Amino acid sequence: xxxxxYRAESGCVLATLSRPEAARTDPVYWMSAGSMxxxxxxxxxxxxxxxxxxxxxxPTNEPTRVLVTSGIHGWTRNPIYLGLFLVYGGxxxxxxxxxxxxxxLPLAITIRYGVVARxxxxxxxxxxxxxxxxxxxxxxxx
Numbered sequence: 618x619x620x621x622x623y624r625a626e627s628g629c630v631l632a633t634l635s636r637p638e639a640a641r642t643d644p645v646y647w648m649s650a651g652s653m654x655x656x657x658x659x660x661x662x663x664x665x666x667x668x669x670x671x672x673x674x675x676p677t678n679e680p681t682r683v684l685v686t687s688g689i690h691g692w693t694r695n696p697i698y699l700g701l702f703l704v705y706g707g708x709x710x711x712x713x714x715x716x717x718x719x720x721x722l723p724l725a726i727t728i729r730y731g732v733v734a735r736x737x738x739x740x741x742x743x744x745x746x747x748x749x750x751x752x753x754x755x756x757x758x759x
Contacts (some may be wrong), residue, residue: 657703
């Protein structure tokens with residue numbers, strides 16, 4: 618399911634970016650889109666860096682070694698997903714693609730309930746009260 622949504626959205630983004638009128642957009646679109654993309658990349662990179670520094674893997678199919686609660690993870694529990702959503706939204710704005718932005722909703726729902734919920738259950742089982750305290754003190758997204 619996640620793969621199908623991702624492929625559909627990627628196709629919309631690529632098709633939209635190849636349109637000639639996308640290159641002639643108002644600079645406000647490019648500045649706001651560029652800002653979203655840069656902030657998104659910074660958030661995702663900070664999250665990945667925190668994982669590597671803590672010695673825990675980034676891929677969700679590998680076992681977590683340690684609960685990362687410092688740095689960007691002290692502000693948001695999911696900086697990588699949040700960053701990638703910002704990048705995706707920035708691309709949609711830059712391309713002036715309503716379909717890219719519309720498809721962001723099913724992507725967000727899929728990530729939230731199909732991926733994040735599973736990860737949270739796993740972390741609650743693995744880290745118990747420590748994760749529950751972290752979860753109570755740090756928001757999921759912002």
